[in-house]
Amino acid sequence: MAFTNEQIERYSRHIILKEVGAKGQKKLLNAKVMIIGAGGLGAPVAMYLAAAGVGTIGIADADEVDLSNLQRQIIHQTKDVGIPKVESARETMEAMNPDVKVVTYHEFITSENILDIIKDYDFVIDATDNFPAKFLINDACVMAKKPFSHAGIIRFQGQLMTYVPGEGPCYRCVFKEPPPKDAVPTCKQAGVIGAMGGVIGSLQAMEAIKYILGVGDLLTGYLLTYDALKMQFRKVKLPSDTHSCAVCGDHPTITELIDYEQAECDGTGL
Amino acid sequence: MIITVAGVKKEVSDGLTVSQLIIDENVETPQYVTVTVNDDFVKSGQFEETVLKDGDSVEFLYFMGGGQ
Ligand SMILES: [Zn+2]
Numbered sequence: 506m507a508f509t510n511e512q513i514e515r516y517s518r519h520i521i522l523k524e525v526g527a528k529g530q531k532k533l534l535n536a537k538v539m540i541i542g543a544g545g546l547g548a549p550v551a552m553y554l555a556a557a558g559v560g561t562i563g564i565a566d567a568d569e570v571d572l573s574n575l576q577r578q579i580i581h582q583t584k585d586v587g588i589p590k591v592e593s594a595r596e597t598m599e600a601m602n603p604d605v606k607v608v609t610y611h612e613f614i615t616s617e618n619i620l621d622i623i624k625d626y627d628f629v630i631d632a633t634d635n636f637p638a639k640f641l642i643n644d645a646c647v648m649a650k651k652p653f654s655h656a657g658i659i660r661f662q663g664q665l666m667t668y669v670p671g672e673g674p675c676y677r678c679v680f681k682e683p684p685p686k687d688a689v690p691t692c693k694q695a696g697v698i699g700a701m702g703g704v705i706g707s708l709q710a711m712e713a714i715k716y717i718l719g720v721g722d723l724l725t726g727y728l729l730t731y732d733a734l735k736m737q738f739r740k741v742k743l744p745s746d747t748h749s750c751a752v753c754g755d756h757p758t759i760t761e762l763i764d765y766e767q768a769e770c771d772g773t774g775l
Numbered sequence: 776m777i778i779t780v781a782g783v784k785k786e787v788s789d790g791l792t793v794s795q796l797i798i799d800e801n802v803e804t805p806q807y808v809t810v811t812v813n814d815d816f817v818k819s820g821q822f823e824e825t826v827l828k829d830g831d832s833v834e835f836l837y838f839m840g841g842g843q
Pocket residue numbers: 674675676677678679747750751752753754
C-alpha cells in the first residue's frame with residue numbers, strides 16, 4: 506500500500522518521527538482498535554485515534570447523546586442530542602479523517618457479545634463508566650489474550666493502566682471484584698471535570714498508539730494516577746505476582762464471563 | 776519510624792498496622808481500597824494484622840468508576 510500525496514501531507518508530523526516513519530504510519534493504518542464507551546473517555550480516544558489514522562476503529566455504546574453529556578464528551582455536538590452516541594461519534598471521526606473505517610456497535614456489552622466484538626481487534630480501550638463493564642472487559646481481554654487500556658475518572662482524579670497478556674497484572678489482580686452498587690461514588694453522583702476525560706482519554710490513545718507502533722514503555726505493571734487539584738501524576742508500581750489472580754492467574758477460578766449488576770453513571774448504560 | 780505513604784515520607788509510631796494507617800489517612804471507602812506494601816498486595820482480610828516496619832512504602836489503590 507503506497508501513500509497518496511494527501512496522506513503524506515496529513516501524516517507528515519508522524520512520518521517525520523523516527524519512532525513512526527512511513528512504516529509506523531502504515532502500522533497505524535492497518536491497525537484495529539475497539540473502543541468500548543463513547544463518552545468522556547471514549548470521545549478523546551476516538552478522536553485522537555481517528556486523527557492519527559488508525560485504520561479501523563470500533564466503537565460500542567448503547568446510549569443516545571444527552572445534553573448533560575456535552576460538558577465533557579467532545580465528540581458529540583449540540584445538534585447530536587437524541588441520536589445514538591455511536592452514530593454521532595462515527596460522523597465526527599469520518600469527518601476528521603476519511604482514511605478511517607468506523608464500525609459501530611449500538612448495544613450494551615455483555616458476556617454474550619463481548620468476545621465476538623473484540624475478536625478482530627488488536628487493542629481494546631475500556632472507556633466505560635461502570636464496574637460491571639470494567640470487570641467484563643478485563644476478563645474478556647484476559648480470556649481472549651487481547652491487550653487493553655483500563656481507565657477511570659471521577660471529580661478531579663483519573664487513573665489508567667495497560668494490560669498486555671503475560672506482561673503484568675490485569676485489573677482483577679488489583680481489584681478482586683466489583684464493589685456493591687452505590688458503595689463507591691460514580692461520576693454522576695460525584696461529578697467530574699470534563700477535561701479529565703481529555704487528559705486520561707488522551708493517555709489511553711497514547712498507549713494504543715505506542716502498542717501498535719511497538720515503541721516505548723507501556724503502563725503494564727503500573728497504575729498511573731492523576732490528581733488535578735494537586736497537579737500531580739504518580740506512576741504507582743503494581744505487584745508483579747499474578748499467580749493467584751482469579752482470572753489471569755495460574756489456576757483461574759473465573760473461566761466464564763460474568764454479567765454483574767449494572768450501576769452506571771447515567772442510569773442508562775455504558 | 777519513617778514510612779512512605781503514596782510517595783510521601785511520614786513519621787509514624789512503631790507497631791502501626793495497615794488498618795490504623797487507613798484510619799489515620801482518612802482513606803475514602805476503606806472497605807474497597809487495595810493496599811500494597813513494598814509492591815506486594817496486602818490481602819483485604821489482613822489489614823489488622825499487618826504491622827508496618829521502618830522504611831516500608833505503602834500505596835492505596837482506589838476504585839475509579841467514572842468514564843462517561
Ligand atoms: Zn489478573
